[in-house]
Amino acid sequence: MLDDLDRRILRQLQADPMMAVPELAERLGLSSARLARRVERMRDRKILRGPRAVINWPALGYAVEVSLRVTLDKTQPRAFDEFIEAACEISEVVEIQTFLGRVDVRLSVIARDMPHYQLIYRDQILALPHIADIEALMHVARIKNDDSLPL
Template sequence: MAAPELPNAELAERAAVTPSTLARRLERLRTRGVLKGTRGLVHWPALGYEVEVSLRVTLDKTAPRAFDEFIAAAREVPEVLEIQTFLGSVDVRLAVIARDMAHYQQLYRERLLTLPHLADIEALMHVAQVKEGETVPL
């Protein structure tokens, strides 16, 4: 498995191509939008965030701008790492981190339950990462 920080020469060697071939292929993938960038993955526990929660949210959709207003407010909560929208009984999923359970409870009561247009919210506590899908078989 290649990491983004590998020098192109080493990556080319692992892919069994010349560095110039690798450079052309990477550029072609970027141009086509397949590769959108290079990123770092943060190990949140190393920064003191031990609790991960997935919140499944159903919105009160009687307000015309319920989705827009909810998402705008959720973006303002620094501990919300990810926001996804869905079709179905669950409208939005929030990925949330907290330092510990006390911090999560405070965050839940003071910031998350006050988000606009909430009709229902279900918290799923993260227990273990069984599989992480950072790569696909090519």
């Protein structure tokens, strides 16, 4: 699937995704055109999904992060679809994951402070459809946050 050159390119992009193409090409000993073709091929194959901004939420005043584990009322045929559609509308929900098992969905919610979180929870989260059970886990520290793969 990936050859050694593709892996070298991906390692460099994981280390510094903002590196300019000419600098990256020079580091890898490639021409800019050859590097561009390789990167485009990996985009076409959906290996590279494109650049993204990684936001430092606390720097923007969001000091509270809560993980909500939600169990849905699965007696309703559209419970998952309706819950997820409604949860996507809450701007403070920054991540939604689905699971197999007792917990069906996990929501990551950010808030400026605890009063702000309580407003979000009471006015928006508890209004989501088909909730059978919900458990809140207060985020204390992020020990490791690394999306890079050992290539």
